[in-house]
Amino acid sequence: MEKEEWNKVSRSYYEDILSPLKNSKKNPLFSDLKNLKSKRKNIIDLGCGLGELEPLISKYFKHVVALDISPEMINKAKLKNKNLSNINFYVNDISDLKRFHSKFDIALSINSHISPDLKKLDKIFKETYNILKKKGVFIAIFPAMEVYLYQAMLLAQKKSRKEVARFINDKEHDFLLGIIDFEKVKQKCYYQFEISYRLKKAGFKNIKISKVLYSWNEFEEAGQLKFLKEDLPWDWYVICEKNYII
Numbered sequence: 289m290e291k292e293e294w295n296k297v298s299r300s301y302y303e304d305i306l307s308p309l310k311n312s313k314k315n316p317l318f319s320d321l322k323n324l325k326s327k328r329k330n331i332i333d334l335g336c337g338l339g340e341l342e343p344l345i346s347k348y349f350k351h352v353v354a355l356d357i358s359p360e361m362i363n364k365a366k367l368k369n370k371n372l373s374n375i376n377f378y379v380n381d382i383s384d385l386k387r388f389h390s391k392f393d394i395a396l397s398i399n400s401h402i403s404p405d406l407k408k409l410d411k412i413f414k415e416t417y418n419i420l421k422k423k424g425v426f427i428a429i430f431p432a433m434e435v436y437l438y439q440a441m442l443l444a445q446k447k448s449r450k451e452v453a454r455f456i457n458d459k460e461h462d463f464l465l466g467i468i469d470f471e472k473v474k475q476k477c478y479y480q481f482e483i484s485y486r487l488k489k490a491g492f493k494n495i496k497i498s499k500v501l502y503s504w505n506e507f508e509e510a511g512q513l514k515f516l517k518e519d520l521p522w523d524w525y526v527i528c529e530k531n532y533i534i
């Protein structure tokens with residue numbers, strides 16, 4: 289998705305998007321942010337969207353930079369957080385962050401590293417590394433590609449292959465590149481091994497991957513299938529470091 293599409297999404301965001309900040313059942317982000325809390329640390333929120341996380345991180349950290357490619361997202365995020373004094377907002381593409389190099393203790397990406405252009409994605413991961421200070425921490429939530437295979441498997445317990453392929457079809461799901469087409473708008477999703485590969489390639493160390501869990505009902509509301517008796521669907525949650533010192 290590019291700027292204009294995200295501007296459009298900003299007008300009905302929580303109706304269209306399954307948010308790990310609002311709709312998750314378990315999300316390690318909140319305890320990790322609490323553990324990292326310090327009035328000496330600077331944090332950047334890459335792809336801040338409507339600024340949902342800013343009240344919390346503004347309370348926990350010294351200075352917050354919140355940026356997004358979409359001017360409409362930034363305007364709404366500014367309005368929502370107008371009473372907070374330690375935040376600066378920028379309209380900025382996260383594939384070019386030169387002005388922010390080596391400035392942050394913590395970088396966040398909550399489902400924002402989702403460009404389907406794989407060359408651009410490489411730049412985004414490298415720039416994420418570059419904006420951190422020496423022992424900086426990167427925390428991210430990445431949409432999981434495996435949940436589509438998981439849904440297919442669960443559906444195949446009850447339905448024919450033809451019917452499974454009708455729901456989880458090749459046109460909308462590119463399982464080779466990990467790209468999903470949401471009504472003609474493409475978005476990157478990640479296999480777990482790809483997350484490790486991309487983070488290591490960018491230089492990150494001490495990579496720990498776990499899950500953000502969603503309820504089946506929330507998942508269904510976001511246009512997916514539901515299997516109430518089965519283990520819950522997820523996004524990938526990651527915490528890693530710029531320089532891991534043993």
Ligand SMILES: C[S@@+](CC[C@H](N)C(=O)[O-])C[C@H]1O[C@@H](n2cnc3c(N)ncnc32)[C@H](O)[C@@H]1O
Nearest residue numbers: 294335336337356357358380381382398399400
């Ligand atoms: C799924 S939303 C997540 C928003 C927010 N992090 C949250 O969780 O509420 C993805 C956000 O990333 C932004 N975004 C996507 N590609 C971007 C890019 N290349 N540079 C900066 N922001 C981008 C979008 O405009 C959108 O606000």
